[in-house]
Amino acid sequence: MVETMVSICDEFEFYGYRRVGAALRQQGFVVNHKKIRRLMRDHGLQPKVRRRFVATTDSNHNSPIFPNLAKDIVPTGPNQLWVGDITYVALPIRFVYVAIILDVWSRMIVGYAISRAIDARLTGAALRAAIERRKPPLGCVHHSDRGSQYAAETYRQLLAGHGLAGSMGRKGNPYDNAKAESFMKTLKLEAVYPMALETFEDVAEHLPHFIDQVYNKRRLHSALGYLSPQQFEDQHIRQTGKTAA
Numbered sequence: 001m002v003e004t005m006v007s008i009c010d011e012f013e014f015y016g017y018r019r020v021g022a023a024l025r026q027q028g029f030v031v032n033h034k035k036i037r038r039l040m041r042d043h044g045l046q047p048k049v050r051r052r053f054v055a056t057t058d059s060n061h062n063s064p065i066f067p068n069l070a071k072d073i074v075p076t077g078p079n080q081l082w083v084g085d086i087t088y089v090a091l092p093i094r095f096v097y098v099a100i101i102l103d104v105w106s107r108m109i110v111g112y113a114i115s116r117a118i119d120a121r122l123t124g125a126a127l128r129a130a131i132e133r134r135k136p137p138l139g140c141v142h143h144s145d146r147g148s149q150y151a152a153e154t155y156r157q158l159l160a161g162h163g164l165a166g167s168m169g170r171k172g173n174p175y176d177n178a179k180a181e182s183f184m185k186t187l188k189l190e191a192v193y194p195m196a197l198e199t200f201e202d203v204a205e206h207l208p209h210f211i212d213q214v215y216n217k218r219r220l221h222s223a224l225g226y227l228s229p230q231q232f233e234d235q236h237i238r239q240t241g242k243t244a245a
Contacts, residue, residue, distance in 0.1 A: 001029055002043060005036075009045040016092065017196040020045075040196055065151065069167035070143035075105035078233065078244035079136040082110065082164075084123060084144040085180035089192050089203050096203045098187070099123045099149075100211075101130035101142075102180050106236075106244070107221055108229035109183065109211050110134050114204050120152035127155070131162050134245050138163035145169055145177055186215065 001024065008023045009015060015023070017036045024031060039045070075081045081104040089096045097118040101111035111130025115122040127142070142164045144150040150168070159166050169177055191210035197203055217230045224232040233244050 001031065002039060004029070005039060005045060006043070009040070016198040018198055020196075037196055041194060064156070065146055066166035066168040068143075068169060069141050069165055070169075073104075073141060075103075077236070077242070078103055078105055078108075079134055079140045080105060081141045081143065082130065082136070083177055083180040084126065084142060084150060085177055085184060086118060086123065086147070086149060087184040087187065088118070089197060089207075091200075091203070092198055094200075096200050097122055098203075098207065099126035100180065100183065101126050102183055103134075103229075103244070104179055106229045106232045107179065107183070107224060108216055108233060108244070112208075112211055114200075114207060116200060118149065120149050120155050123149040123152075124155055124158055127158055136162070136164065139165055141165045141167050143167040143169065143177065183215075186219075187211075190214075190219075 004024065004027060005020060008020055017033055017040055020040065021031065021033055021036045024036070070081055070083070073081045083102050083104055084099065085102075086097060086099045089098065094116070095118075097115050099113050099115075099122045100109050102108065103110050110133055111126045111128070113122050113125035113129060115125070123144075130136075140163070142159055144167070146168050149155065150166075156166060187207070187210070191207060191214075195202075195206055197206060216228065218228050220226045220228055221232075227235065237243055
């Protein structure tokens with residue numbers, strides 16, 4: 001069957017697992033979609049992606065801009081500096097958007113949300129998830145770009161209502177949010193590009209597993225002494241007796 005899959009993928013380079021499965025069934029094979037996805041991944045048969053670009057930062061708005069509070073902060077523990085960011089996953093006929101909140105100290109993704117729309121509801125859902133999980137202290141700095149999703153009144157009210165200090169980077173300067181950008185690159189390279197993601201449901205099923213079970217718990221970071229974010233935080237608990245939440 002693998003030889004047949006190779007032949008199908010060579011002829012139709014943009015086929016994802018659903019179309020490969022349909023082609024296999026037309027040739028008499030009986031196989032479920034999970035096995036097809038696994039075989040495509042194991043044998044490097046991922047579909048080519050029609051590379052498209054969509055801007056996730058809309059800084060052309062009249063909402064207030066927070067000062068840059070993050071530039072001089074070197075966190076020494078959890079929930080001192082969070083950064084938020086948005087990226088997109090390009091599917092065959094649409095985009096799906098992912099918003100994350102990252103704790104700069106441990107590189108832990110403390111909140112995230114996935115949506116078909118890129119708006120303040122997406123970023124707000126990620127922030128609410130982070131607040132529920134970590135229950136940050138008053139004064140925790142939340143840093144982001146100047147996008148309308150972070151400058152929206154509903155988002156600013158959410159920050160203020162939980163005692164978070166808003167912070168925004170310089171216009172057009174990605175280095176202000178470098179650690180969030182680094183995670184997004186990892187997400188694309190290790191969780192999106194290698195997988196045959198075709199639908200919103202595929203993204204909603206696969207990315208949470210990668211973030212929660214792979215990135216947070218098992219992926220090692222050189223900046224953390226080759227520990228995962230969870231291992232790094234667990235080490236902190238053993239040394240200080242203080243939890244991150």
